[in-house]
Amino acid sequence: MTENCIFCKIASGEIPSATLYEDADFRVILDVGPASKGHMLILPKQHFANICEMPEELTGKAFILAKHMAEKMEKALGCDGINVLQNNHEAAGQTVFHFHIHLIPRMANDKVGITWKPGKLTDEDRDEIVKKITEE
Ligand code: AMP
Ligand code: ZN
Numbered sequence: 424m425t426e427n428c429i430f431c432k433i434a435s436g437e438i439p440s441a442t443l444y445e446d447a448d449f450r451v452i453l454d455v456g457p458a459s460k461g462h463m464l465i466l467p468k469q470h471f472a473n474i475c476e477m478p479e480e481l482t483g484k485a486f487i488l489a490k491h492m493a494e495k496m497e498k499a500l501g502c503d504g505i506n507v508l509q510n511n512h513e514a515a516g517q518t519v520f521h522f523h524i525h526l527i528p529r530m531a532n533d534k535v536g537i538t539w540k541p542g543k544l545t546d547e548d549r550d551e552i553v554k555k556i557t558e559e
Pocket of ligand 2: 425429430432471521
């Protein structure tokens, strides 16, 4: 538990939450500022700030749980689609610095704005990124 981390307190049960699922490693809760009705958050019980800090095995478990909750979401809520989203660092929109996965139910033609304006992959960018990533 990291002091003053709201998600540590929620995940441990110290702060009550609308809990949808719980096991030894995770708690799944309803987001209090939902992008859409049924927006869920998967919280590990141990504190890790972001995906790069997470141990591999727990990261794998988190995404397997995301799949299970997505299946449940589709069946129980009858949504048309689901966004699985995970923000890392402030620049990417992370506001709570305790790893979490968002599951956002979507309906056809809803006005939930998880989108971007597509750019263009130039040959220069492609070559640069392929080189940088595959050289590591
Ligand atoms: P992120 O921007 O990826 O860090 O997402 C943080 C999310 O946590 C936002 O969607 C908030 O609405 C949500 N959130 C913040 N505080 C709480 C809380 N006490 N209980 C449930 N969700 C929260
Ligand atoms: Zn925490």
